Amino acid sequence: MTKQQPSLDGFVPRRPGGTIGESQQITQRPVNRELPLTPQRPVGQAVPSHGLKPSTGQIRSREDLDESLKGINLDGDNPETGKKDRKKKKGSSRKKKIIIWSIVALLLIALGIGGYLVFKAFGATGQIFKGNPLDIIQNQPLKADANGRSNVLIFGTSEDDPGHDGAALTDSIMILSLDQTKKNAFMISVPRDLYVKYDGQACAEGYQGKINSLYQCYAGEDEKNEADGAAALQKKVGEIFGMDIQYYAHLNYTAVRDLVDAVGGVDVTIQSEDPRGILDRNFDWRCNYQCYYVNYKNGEKVHLDGEHALALARARNAAGGYGLPNANFDREKNQQMIIKALREKAVSAGTLANISAVSKLIDALGNNLRTNFQTKEIRTLMDLANSIKSENIQSVSLVDEKEPQVDTGSVGGASIVKPIAGLYDYSGIQAYVAKALTANDITKEGAKVVVLNGSGVAGKAQEVADSLTKLGFTITAVDNAPSEVSKTEVYQIGDGMTASKDKLASLYGVTVQTSTPPATVADGTNFVVIVGPTAAN
Numbered sequence: 001m002t003k004q005q006p007s008l009d010g011f012v013p014r015r016p017g018g019t020i021g022e023s024q025q026i027t028q029r030p031v032n033r034e035l036p037l038t039p040q041r042p043v044g045q046a047v048p049s050h051g052l053k054p055s056t057g058q059i060r061s062r063e064d065l066d067e068s069l070k071g072i073n074l075d076g077d078n079p080e081t082g083k084k085d086r087k088k089k090k091g092s093s094r095k096k097k098i099i100i101w102s103i104v105a106l107l108l109i110a111l112g113i114g115g116y117l118v119f120k121a122f123g124a125t126g127q128i129f130k131g132n133p134l135d136i137i138q139n140q141p142l143k144a145d146a147n148g149r150s151n152v153l154i155f156g157t158s159e160d161d162p163g164h165d166g167a168a169l170t171d172s173i174m175i176l177s178l179d180q181t182k183k184n185a186f187m188i189s190v191p192r193d194l195y196v197k198y199d200g201q202a203c204a205e206g207y208q209g210k211i212n213s214l215y216q217c218y219a220g221e222d223e224k225n226e227a228d229g230a231a232a233l234q235k236k237v238g239e240i241f242g243m244d245i246q247y248y249a250h251l252n253y254t255a256v257r258d259l260v261d262a263v264g265g266v267d268v269t270i271q272s273e274d275p276r277g278i279l280d281r282n283f284d285w286r287c288n289y290q291c292y293y294v295n296y297k298n299g300e301k302v303h304l305d306g307e308h309a310l311a312l313a314r315a316r317n318a319a320g321g322y323g324l325p326n327a328n329f330d331r332e333k334n335q336q337m338i339i340k341a342l343r344e345k346a347v348s349a350g351t352l353a354n355i356s357a358v359s360k361l362i363d364a365l366g367n368n369l370r371t372n373f374q375t376k377e378i379r380t381l382m383d384l385a386n387s388i389k390s391e392n393i394q395s396v397s398l399v400d401e402k403e404p405q406v407d408t409g410s411v412g413g414a415s416i417v418k419p420i421a422g423l424y425d426y427s428g429i430q431a432y433v434a435k436a437l438t439a440n441d442i443t444k445e446g447a448k449v450v451v452l453n454g455s456g457v458a459g460k461a462q463e464v465a466d467s468l469t470k471l472g473f474t475i476t477a478v479d480n481a482p483s484e485v486s487k488t489e490v491y492q493i494g495d496g497m498t499a500s501k502d503k504l505a506s507l508y509g510v511t512v513q514t515s516t517p518p519a520t521v522a523d524g525t526n527f528v529v530i531v532g533p534t535a536a537n
Contacts, residue, residue: 130371140376142180142247144246149178150179151177151247152176152177152245153174153175154173154176156250159223169213169215177437185393188433192212204217214236239426241426250369250370250371259365260304262363266338268338270301272324278298278315279294280321281318282318283314286311313338316330336395340393346361396432405428445499447474449528451465453478454530468529476525487508487534488532490505490508490512491512491530494526518530
């Protein structure tokens with residue numbers, strides 16, 4: 001069945017069955033070029049819904065023509081509501097398209113930058129870390145010692161500093177100890193002049209010498225055996241401090257400079273024993289001796305770029321300077337101060353949101369850092385960097401005024417650093433560091449304890465003393481009791497020390513007595529433990 005074609009106002013359709021190009025007879029309507037007046041439409045008569053008046057074969061008045069034209073929905077108006085048809089809003093639609101494509105473009109740019117950074121990070125990862133770069137998606141916990149701490153040996157050399165004598169010497173050595181659970185960190189600087197044995201290796205100085213030569217001795221002058229040098233230094237530092245050091249990080253001379261510049265500089269507060277501050281003339285050549293390159297007032301908060309941060313980290317009172325009376329020890333403090341400021345700036349929101357800064361950080365690390373961290377441990381490191389707060393990063397000083405562990409000396413006419421306990425005797429250093437790293441209420445109280453053997457079993461008091469030392473107590477004397485006791489007794493001299501008192505009472509299942517102990521002890525003693533035959537270690 002053939003459908004009848006509808007008529008369209010103003011057009012005459014082809015005959016049914018007609019084909020394109022077929023001659024069709026069209027009736028030509030006479031055109032009256034004069035526009036006669038048209039009678040008024042009766043009141044109330046409706047205009048056809050399509051807006052045009054029925055065709056009568058002639059064009060009517062201008063008013064009717066205009067009225068008819070108004071009825072055509074050129075702008076997409078709904079004739080019933082008078083509102084715009086959303087489907088026809090070309091201007092609005094175009095605006096939306098512009099907005100959408102702008103967002104897409106921004107996303108593509110972001111993805112491009114992100115991809116670029118990922119590409120750079122993958123390249124740097126291959127240079128810095130061990131293992132497959134794709135392992136970065138893993139989140140493997142760091143290796144830890146018996147106390148749950150991950151210890152990193154950080155050391156710096158200057159082979160990339162042209163003309164630097166002894167470029168492979170490790171003039172900066174530091175331990176970073178991290179606790180993944182407690183979210184804290186400790187920094188311990190290792191004196192570069194600490195005199196040590198080289199463990200059977202014949203180095204330039206012989207079989208013993210300063211620790212800053214140990215890496216070079218095992219790695220070689222050109223550092224072809226970098227891993228061997230790092231392993232030897234790890235082992236020796238671990239021996240000195242009584243620590244299991246699982247990782248190392250080897251930085252080049254320019255690492256500090258490039259990293260500080262990458263984050264836009266760091267802010268530090270100058271701290272010196274000299275009220276004038278710090279002045280070191282060793283770097284004045286950088287400004288053609290027209291300035292004091294390292295010259296800061298005490299207590300002054302200063303903004304350091306990479307070059308000035310590096311200069312301050314190396315300053316140690318050159319001729320004509322002041323403010324660093326402890327030489328290398330003061331330099332170590334400033335190095336730790338700069339590292340903390342750098343870490344805080346690097347993990348700040350402003351830096352992480354800065355594409356250029358992140359890119360420069362990746363370059364600085366990729367070009368200047370070597371380590372034995374595995375790629376699959378990177379995410380754990382990043383999490384720790386973000387979660388450990390600055391106030392939970394503490395420094396442990398071997399030259400603390402209250403408990404100094406090292407002092408200077410001389411061997412063969414050369415100035416060295418040695419343990420106070422004696423050359424090659426690191427027992428004092430180990431106990432001091434262990435107490436600092438395992439700080440708790442007991443170690444904070446620092447109770448001094450005398451242990452007396454009343455068990456009748458030889459060596460029993462020493463066993464108990466060793467156990468208490470590991471718990472953080474300070475043992476000042478171990479001796480025999482005036483007489484044997486059937487069970488362990490604990491006496492407190494003086495007041496306070498609540499944590500220590502409760503711990504001793506719990507350990508031995510006794511009530512701590514406040515009466516005078518049955519033995520005379522030195523002034524300053526807080527507790528006396530008389531060991532019975534059943535005392536547990």
